[in-house]
Amino acid sequence: MTLSYYLVLAAMLFTIGAVGVLVRRNAIVVFMCIELMLNAVNLTLITFARSTGTVDGQIIALFVMVVAAAEVVVGLAIIMSIYRTRRSASVDDANLLKY
Amino acid sequence: MPAEGLLAASWLLIALPLAGAAVLLLGGRRTDRWGHLLGTATVVAAFVLAVACTVQLAGLAERSADVELFTFIATGDLDVTAGLLFDPLSALFALLITGVGSLIHVYSIGYMAHDPARRRFFAYLNLFVAAMLLLVLGNSFVALYVGWEGVGLASYLLIAFWYTRPAAATAAKKAFIMNRVGDVGLALAIFIMFAQLGTTSYAGVFGSIGTLAGGTITAIGLLLLLGACGKSGQFPLQAWLPDAMEGPTPVSALIHAATMVTAGVYLIARSAPIYDLTETARTVVLAIGALTLLIGAIAGCAYDDIKKVLAYSTVSQIGYMFLAVGLGPAGYVAGLAHLLAHGFFKAGLFLGAGSVMHAMNDSVDMRRFGALWKKLPVTFGTFGLGYLALIGFPFLSGYFTKDAIIEVALDRDDVWGWVLGGIAVIGAGLTAFYMTRLMLMTFFGRARWEDGVHPHEAPSVMTAPMIVLALGSVFAGALLVAVFPLSGWLEPVFGEPEEAAHVVAPAVIGLVVTVVMAFGVLAAWLFVGRREVPVTAPVRVSPVTRAARHALYADAVNESLFMRPGQWLTRALVWVDNRGVDGAVNGLAAGLGGSSARLGRAQNGFVRTYALGMLGGAVVVAGALLAVTGG
Numbered sequence: 001m002t003l004s005y006y007l008v009l010a011a012m013l014f015t016i017g018a019v020g021v022l023v024r025r026n027a028i029v030v031f032m033c034i035e036l037m038l039n040a041v042n043l044t045l046i047t048f049a050r051s052t053g054t055v056d057g058q059i060i061a062l063f064v065m066v067v068a069a070a071e072v073v074v075g076l077a078i079i080m081s082i083y084r085t086r087r088s089a090s091v092d093d094a095n096l097l098k099y
Numbered sequence: 100m101p102a103e104g105l106l107a108a109s110w111l112l113i114a115l116p117l118a119g120a121a122v123l124l125l126g127g128r129r130t131d132r133w134g135h136l137l138g139t140a141t142v143v144a145a146f147v148l149a150v151a152c153t154v155q156l157a158g159l160a161e162r163s164a165d166v167e168l169f170t171f172i173a174t175g176d177l178d179v180t181a182g183l184l185f186d187p188l189s190a191l192f193a194l195l196i197t198g199v200g201s202l203i204h205v206y207s208i209g210y211m212a213h214d215p216a217r218r219r220f221f222a223y224l225n226l227f228v229a230a231m232l233l234l235v236l237g238n239s240f241v242a243l244y245v246g247w248e249g250v251g252l253a254s255y256l257l258i259a260f261w262y263t264r265p266a267a268a269t270a271a272k273k274a275f276i277m278n279r280v281g282d283v284g285l286a287l288a289i290f291i292m293f294a295q296l297g298t299t300s301y302a303g304v305f306g307s308i309g310t311l312a313g314g315t316i317t318a319i320g321l322l323l324l325l326g327a328c329g330k331s332g333q334f335p336l337q338a339w340l341p342d343a344m345e346g347p348t349p350v351s352a353l354i355h356a357a358t359m360v361t362a363g364v365y366l367i368a369r370s371a372p373i374y375d376l377t378e379t380a381r382t383v384v385l386a387i388g389a390l391t392l393l394i395g396a397i398a399g400c401a402y403d404d405i406k407k408v409l410a411y412s413t414v415s416q417i418g419y420m421f422l423a424v425g426l427g428p429a430g431y432v433a434g435l436a437h438l439l440a441h442g443f444f445k446a447g448l449f450l451g452a453g454s455v456m457h458a459m460n461d462s463v464d465m466r467r468f469g470a471l472w473k474k475l476p477v478t479f480g481t482f483g484l485g486y487l488a489l490i491g492f493p494f495l496s497g498y499f500t501k502d503a504i505i506e507v508a509l510d511r512d513d514v515w516g517w518v519l520g521g522i523a524v525i526g527a528g529l530t531a532f533y534m535t536r537l538m539l540m541t542f543f544g545r546a547r548w549e550d551g552v553h554p555h556e557a558p559s560v561m562t563a564p565m566i567v568l569a570l571g572s573v574f575a576g577a578l579l580v581a582v583f584p585l586s587g588w589l590e591p592v593f594g595e596p597e598e599a600a601h602v603v604a605p606a607v608i609g610l611v612v613t614v615v616m617a618f619g620v621l622a623a624w625l626f627v628g629r630r631e632v633p634v635t636a637p638v639r640v641s642p643v644t645r646a647a648r649h650a651l652y653a654d655a656v657n658e659s660l661f662m663r664p665g666q667w668l669t670r671a672l673v674w675v676d677n678r679g680v681d682g683a684v685n686g687l688a689a690g691l692g693g694s695s696a697r698l699g700r701a702q703n704g705f706v707r708t709y710a711l712g713m714l715g716g717a718v719v720v721a722g723a724l725l726a727v728t729g730g
Contacts, residue, residue, distance in 0.1 A: 021710050030706075091706045098704030 006047040014040035027079045027089045031072075038068050102164035102185065105148070105155050109166055109185050112148055112193060112236065115141045117229035123222035131218050135211070138221030139204040142228050146197035153190045162187055162591045165238060172241075176297060184238035184301060188592045191435065191585075192235035192358075192365060195442050199357045200228045202564035206450050207349040209561035210457065220260060220347065227253035231358055235365055239300040240289045243366070247285060247330065250359045251278045257354060258346040270342035277339040281329015285366075288322035291315065305372040313377070320373055320380025323366060324387070331363030331417050334391040338653040340414055341398075344406040348453030351406060356413050356449050357442040364420040364438050368431050371593060375427070384425030385515075389522045392418025394651055396529035400536065401647035403636055404463045405452050408537050409445070411650070412489065415526060416441050422519060423504040426511065431593050432586040433503040436579045440496035443575045444488040447568030451482030454561055455541060458554035465537065466634050470546040474554040477562045479542050481569035486538055488572035490531040490616055493609070496576030501527060502609050503580055509602050516602070527612050531619025539628040547634050 013036055020033030042061045049057030083089050102109065119141035123134045130137070156162055163186040171181040185193075204224060211217040230249025237243045259271030292299050295315060296307050308316060327333070332340030343355045354360070367374060367384060374381050395415025402408045416437070423434030456463060458475055472479040484495070491497040501523070508520040548554070556562070579585045586593075636648075646652060701708075 018714055022707055022714070094706070095704030099699040099702045 003047060003051055007044060010040045010043040010047065013037075013043065025090045025092055027082070027091050030091055031075055031079065035068060035072070038064055102166045102183075105151050106164040106185055107166060109148070109152050109164070109183055109236065110168060112145050112152070112197070113183075113229050113232045115145045115148070115229075116225040116232070120222045120225035120229060123218055123225065128218075134218035135208050135221045138225050139201070139208060141225055142197060142204050143201045145228065145232070146194075146201045149190070149193040149197045152185060153194060156185060156187070156190055177293065179239065179241050179299065181242060182238040182300075183236045183242075185236065186592060187589050188365075188369065188435075189235045191439065191588070193232060195439055196228060196231050196235065196358050199442055199446050199568070200224075200353060202567055203349045203353040203357075203446065203450070206352075206453070206561050206564040207347075209558045210349055210453055211347065214347075216260070220257075223253055223256045223260070224349075224353070227257065227354060227359070231362070234362055238302070239298075240292060240304065241299045243369075244285060244289060247326070247362065248282065250354070250362065251275065251282065251330075254278075254343070254350075254354050254359055257350040258343045260347055260350065261345075264345070267345040270339075270345040274339040274343045277336050278329050281326045281336055284322040284325025284329070286326075288319045288326065291319050291322070301369070308373055308376060316373060317377040317379045320370070320377045321383060323370055323373070324380060324384055327363030327366045327421075328387060329363075330366075331360050331421070332391075332414050333363065333387050333417065333421055334394060335653075335657075337391060337394065337414050338650065338657055341402075341407045341410040341650065344404070344410050348406065348449055348456060351410070352446045352449030352453070355410065356445040360413060360417060361420065361438050361442070364417065364424055364434060367421070367424045368435060368593075371424075371428075371431055374424075381425050381427065384421055385519060388418045388421030388423070388425055389519055390418070391415070392422060392526045393522060393529075394418075394653075396526050396533065397647050398650040399533040400529060401644055403465050403540075405455065405465050405468070405537060405541060406449070406463050408465075408533060409448055409452060412448075412530065412533065413441075413445055415530065416445065416489075419501065419504055419523065419526070422523065423507060426504075426507050426519075428593055429510065430504070430507045432589055433500065433507050435589065436576070436585045437497075437500035437504060439579060439585075440488070440500045440572070440575045443568055443571035444485040444496055447481055447485040447565055447572050448489065450561070450565045450568065451478050451485060454478040454557040454565065455482075457557050457561070458552075459548070460552055462549065462552070465540040466632055466636065467547050467549050468541045469544045469548070469632065470542070471554055472542040475542075475556050477556055478565065481562070481565040482542070483538070484569040485572045486534050488576070490534050490619070491527055491612055492616070493613055494577065496572050496574070498609070498612075499576035499580040502605065502612055505608055505612065506601065506603075506605055509608070510600070512602050524612060524615050528615040528619040531616040532623045535620045535623035536627045539623060540632055543628065544632055547632065 017033045017035075017037035017040060020036065021030050024030050024033065042064055045057040045061045045064070047057075049055060049061075079089060082094055086093055101107075119138050123130055123138060126134070156164065163184070166183040166185065168181045168183065170178075172179040183189075204221070207220065207224065211220050214220065227250060230246050230253055232246070234243055234246025234250060237246055255271050255275045258274055259268050261267045262271075289299055292304055295311055296304055298304060298307075308319075311319075329336045340355060340360065344351050346355070374384070392415045395411045395413070395418055399408050399411035399415060402411065420434040420438050420441070423430040423437060426433075452463075454475065455468065455471060455478060458471070458478075459468065462468075488495040488497045491501045505520050505523045505527075508523055509516050511519070640648075649655065
């Protein structure tokens with residue numbers, strides 16, 4: 001098993017997610033990109049767990065999934081309420097909290 | 100030795116006038132009707148007590164009494180006990196202050212009769228008497244300093260008594276500030292005593308002063324002298340005294356002629372054990388005395404304001420006293436004798452001047468006087484006796500006391516003795532000139548009164564004190580020098596008077612001084628009495644006269660040397676404060692405010708910007724970790 005394939009894939013997924021967070025305006029897409037980044041990290045964790053033969057990484061990955069599930073619930077609820085008040089899911093429209 | 104009997108109650112001397120001042124100041128308008136009577140009564144009571152104390156003192160074997168009062172300051176090494184010392188020297192001053200003070204209080208009842216603020220006037224006068232008595236009765240330099248500042252305050256309040264007049268308010272400030280200059284010297288001298296000797300009581304300081312280094316003693320002597328110069332209107336701090344004549348005339352008589360301005364002489368005489376050890380400081384005392392006696396006499400020749408002439412005369416006469424006390428043991432007694440005699444005749448002259456002003460609608464311009472001797476016979480008589488005493492007419496007060504000073508100066512038997520004696524003799528001639536000029540312009544010649552002036556003699560409540568003082572002017576000198584020699588009375592303070600080998604026989608000195616005086620009188624008659632006195636001062640005059648009219652430019656010198664540089668300094672400091680200190684503080688605040696406003700712009704509300712920031716931060720942290728671990 002070659003470690004680098006998995007790691008490069010994880011890095012590519014993470015980069016796609018990061019770029020998506022930075023450039024997309026739609027809150028749902030940004031959200032999905034965050035999930036993508038989390039899962040890229042999960043992939044890395046599992047890879048190292050397999051290669052070292054320990055379970056630590058797998059446990060952390062499970063934690064990440066739980067946190068991500070909770071985050072999805074809260075995040076989607078926020079996005080819903082913003083959409084209801086503004087009739088828009090663009091993250092740039094919700095910019096009142098500033099200087 | 101500790102005081103017993105009446106002497107133990109000598110603190111009442113100070114307490115009585117102080118209580119009078121407190122009642123009059125706190126009592127307000129309720130005391131208006133009888134305030135002046137209370138004020139006079141307290142001082143007369145103090146005089147009676149002073150006489151009784153002095154009689155008891157004369158009966159004591161040691162002729163010195165300590166009165167311990169209370170602990171004034173006690174912290175750490177600093178331990179000052181408030182106490183009084185009643186010895187022949189302080190008794191002399193207590194008698195002068197309360198005696199002349201009582202007479203002037205009585206006079207003021209008449210002089211201030213029509214002034215709406217008469218109660219306030221008596222309150223301040225009482226305050227002055229209390230402070231002055233503390234000054235001379237205190238048994239330590241700290242007590243003296245408290246009294247010293249007290250009389251300064253009373254002097255300020257009384258010069259500015261008519262504070263609505265700008266000239267009076269300015270003169271009071273001038274007197275106060277110039278006195279502060281001197282007081283700094285006195286304070287520093289006391290600090291040195293604390294630091295070096297750990298005590299300020301007279302007994303403690305004089306007992307251990309000999310253990311100090313010569314330079315320290317000289318420094319103390321010179322700083323004390325600076326204080327004395329400020330209070331006594333001596334060069335270079337003489338300019339405030341003539342301006343102080345803006346106050347009511349009884350104030351000029353009591354404070355600025357008879358008592359307060361002689362406090363400097365008292366200080367030096369009291370500090371005799373210090374000055375005995377420092378030839379340098381004593382020489383400076385001599386120089387200042389000689390210089391001031393000439394400056395005062397020259398300026399006195401040129402003024403037309405009757406009170407200013409008398410004020411410069413005071414400056415000049417105190418110059419005589421400084422000259423005397425600078426001469427050492429024999430001089431102390433001569434100087435103090437002159438001080439007492441001067442207290443009588445100068446107070447009498449000022450009261451006479453007040454009576455003249457009273458008659459002339461408060462005018463002080465001698466050019467608008469003239470021919471008053473017929474209208475004011477009592478004033479003329481008493482003023483004339485004071486005048487004769489001041490110029491040293493044979494067998495009147497000034498003759499004995501001034502000649503004694505010249506004698507002591509010549510007894511030095513060196514070149515400086517002759518120089519100082521010569522200056523004193525010249526001063527006597529000038530004194531005769533300016534005083535005769537004053538007499539001629541005021542009482543003789545043609546009447547040059549302003550329209551609507553109807554001179555009338557003062558009421559008897561004013562003339563009675565003048566008569567008493569005139570009698571004092573006539574007999575005080577003879578009493579003090581010939582009948583009851585002051586040197587014997589002051590022996591416990593200054594030691595046994597040694598019979599000096601006279602260089603010049605006293606009779607010869609008396610003759611020379613009388614001849615010089617006669618020349619002064621003659622010159623005055625030639626320049627003033629023989630001619631018509633113009634009602635306005637001539638403008639085309641010699642440079643000497645012009646200089647004398649400006650008091651030898653003392654004000655101009657002070658202004659250009661001290662006032663202007665002082666103003667520049669304050670302006671520079673204000674600039675540094677505004678631009679430098681305030682600038683730094685305000686600049687820092689403005690810089691922080693501006694930069695935070697600019698940094699705040701980064702919070703633009705766009706989530707993506709924050710996300711980019713987090714990413715950038717994470718990359719930086721990761722990069723740093725890699726770099727550190729050598730990744």
